[in-house]
Amino acid sequence: PGDDVIGGSQVLSDTLTVKVTVNPDETFINQMIRMVESSKRPKTPNEQAVTIVLIGLTGIFTILIGALLGVSLVLSLAADLSVLIALYVCLLPTTIGALLPSIGLSGISRLYKEKIVAKSGRAVETAGDTDVILLDKTGTITVGNRQAVEFVPFPGFNEKDVGEAAFLSSWHDDTPEGRSLIRLAYENGFVPKEMNSLDASEVYEFSASTRTSGVKLAGGTGFMLPKSGGTGRERGRLRRKFEPHVEGGVPIGSDEIEIIKGAPDAVKKIVKSVPADYDKIVQNISSAGDTAMALSRNREAIGIVRLRDVLKPDIREKIMAVKVMGIRPVMITGDQPLTAKSIATEVGIDEYQPEAKPEDKYHIVKREQADTRIVAMIGDGTNDAPALAMADVGLAMNSGTQAAKEAANMVDLESNPAKIIEVVMLGKQLLMTRGAVTTFSIANDVAKYFAIMPVLFASTVPELKTLNVLGLGLNTAVLSALIFNAIIIPLLIPLAMKGVAFKPSGTMTLFLKNTVIYGVGGVIIPFVGIKLIDMGISLL
Structure with a gap:
């Protein structure tokens, strides 16, 4: 017996004798269709974390305002209900909710400039969570x-x-x-x-x-x-x-x-x-x-x-940048082990899969996801469709089959497989931007709370006046906070669209950088902004 032949194969030279060995519903193409239909992208840990943060903050601030209202009623404190509602509006994580769609849209727009069509902002942001990137040797690592x-x-x-x-x-x-x-x-x-x-x-x-x-x-x-x-x-x-x-x-x-x-x-x-x-x-x-x-x-x-x-030019540097970001590159090739090892060693890849068959990609993706890893991969053939549909980030080539393009969540119009690395790096920048916005928003809410709380009960608890370091009045303090809350979102949209400055580095380094710059900034800016607005209102 000879090699297996897939339906639709084209004979380029000589002649070929083919014997049909399977029933119509058991062909390779039908197996691929069933695998695509059963594939479902799971939610990434980062998506789940953002959802938990939004729900958690909303719940905490709801309980807090409810507790303040209850305490004021029990102790007969002069707490104005309208002021409490205004404080509640200021504390809700509206900054995160308003800017996350902008970050997703900016990712789609910036990818389009690179001739890559992303089907959703979620696909681009997910690229930033990538733990494992599956790279075809041919066309991605080599010419x-x-x-x-x-x-x-x-x-x-x-x-x-x-x-x-x-x-x-x-x-x-x-x-x-x-x-x-x-x-x-x-x-x-x-x-x-x-x-x-x-x-x-x-x-x-x-x-x-x-x-x-x-x-x-x-x-x-x-x-x-x-x-x-x-x-x-x-x-x-x-x-x-x-x-x-x-x-x-x-x-x-x-x-x-x-x-x-x-x-x-x-x-x-x-x-x-x-x-x-x-x-x-x-x-x-x-x-x-x-x-x-x-x-x-x-x-x-x-x-x-x-x-x-x-x-390919600069492929070693790109692989190094991927590894610095904590992403594990895996080379997939149909070559023999000796050839695969030689190429992998030359570019600095430690893990490779030689003599890989098309369906092996699908099983590798499932194996990595079973270990809660986020997987990015590329493909262009019908046999790649199941893996593209299952992968968290699937980049299909425009020159590929319709099945591959429909299964993937991104399509490269220039059909350059090496762009998967640029997609991941852009995703990392969006992830860093999202982290910066989240850090700023949480710090912002904490600052607004401590700016308004001393003013809220200052009339009934005189000791709180010492905490009113900004010297705000009750009515102007709440109004200033609401105005600040309204203008900070449009002011941050350019940051969300452009993204924060990004250089490939480790996760802990990025976390510390975000905490120092956007955490401290998120505390200082509300105090300064509310005070300036309060001074402006007082002049009217």
């Missing part, structure tokens, strides 16, 4: 297309021989790998003078059955050797290199030069012989996490091209 990085010659040949052969065999190859071979040869000056023969060449397209491609060029006499600009020795070298070889008086390939490139084991089968260290060189390249491509000229193995999945 996604293997690039030629080195020409490795066999004994009897040099790097230039391999580079020129790679250039000639790749001239008609429009794949990213083919273009990278030409680029590397050009950068090293390995451009043969015989390029005019390429127009009349016979091209061997890549085939899945042979796992090779190549080119057949006209004979050596057909090459246009340089008449000037090169030494006679150089022109002689080119002529000897590409003119027919003769063994025992019999011309070999007298009218053509054939260059083949492909998988090492496939090329090994078509050449006359291979060097003794052929397999060792291939194994060493594979052990380093790279891919080996063999080259032959006229059925003679001449060297190996080292192909590497090139890392």
Whole structure:
């Protein structure tokens, strides 16, 4: 039996014989649909915490005002009901409730500037709570297309021989790998003078059955050797290199030069012989996490091209920033363990999942969430839809399937998987902004309470006058507090929309910074604001 084939697969080359082995309602696609339908994003701990804070503060202040009213009635204190209601309005956590939607909207707006469509502000804010980020190796950590990085010659040949052969065999190859071979040869000056023969060449397209491609060029006499600009020795070298070889008086390939490139084991089968260290060189390249491509000229193995999945620019710095924020990156790849370990080590990722199947993402997400962790991930295929629907933060590529885009709560219009890191960092900034607003609001309520309480019962409890450090009058104090309460929200909206200054750092560092700046500020600003408003009212 061969490999499993998913419905809708496209045959790119050769032919494929497929046997239907499952019932219509048991196909892979149907399994994906059932998994998506059963997926439900749980509430994050931060969402639950904010809800508890709002309900808790409202309950505490309700009980407090009720207790004050009861005490004033029992002890016959002159407490004005309208003043108590005004105090209650001032103490309610209206600042948090009013600014949280603004923070969510700012997240949606700022993501849209990065060509990412978020389906809700909650999705963006949830990104700030991320504990684990699942990163596809291909397209997120690496460019996604293997690039030629080195020409490795066999004994009897040099790097230039391999580079020129790679250039000639790749001239008609429009794949990213083919273009990278030409680029590397050009950068090293390995451009043969015989390029005019390429127009009349016979091209061997890549085939899945042979796992090779190549080119057949006209004979050596057909090459246009340089008449000037090169030494006679150089022109002689080119002529000897590409003119027919003769063994025992019999011309070999007298009218053509054939260059083949492909998988090492496939090329090994078509050449006359291979060097003794052929397999060792291939194994060493594979052990380093790279891919080996063999080259032959006229059925003679001449060297190996080292192909590497090139890392994306600044990916190491981004991974480091993610780890500093306390987020655990996990690399998901279908590569073999050696390759996966090499790439993960190079970018600084400690945890990786090699030889991963599409459904493995879904199970990893469920496993992490079972340990109460917030998971962010990316995907673009129908097989990613269940994991995208289950993940707390699911980023789908616009170039992906409709199922993936519907299951995710964000869609990247530029289809750049690496943007998941920017999404998480923006979410962290929104989380920090939300924390700053919450800290300021609670400190603000405490300050307003101690600003008004001494004035409220000062007439019946003279000892409280000593606590009236602002020197407020009863009527103006309450009115000043209400005015301050009304104007502080619109004044804080720009902060909510822009967000607080953010640099990747640990959770405790951010907490202490918020407490010092916005906690202390939340205590001082109400006293100053209420006093200034009270002075203004007194002048009227």
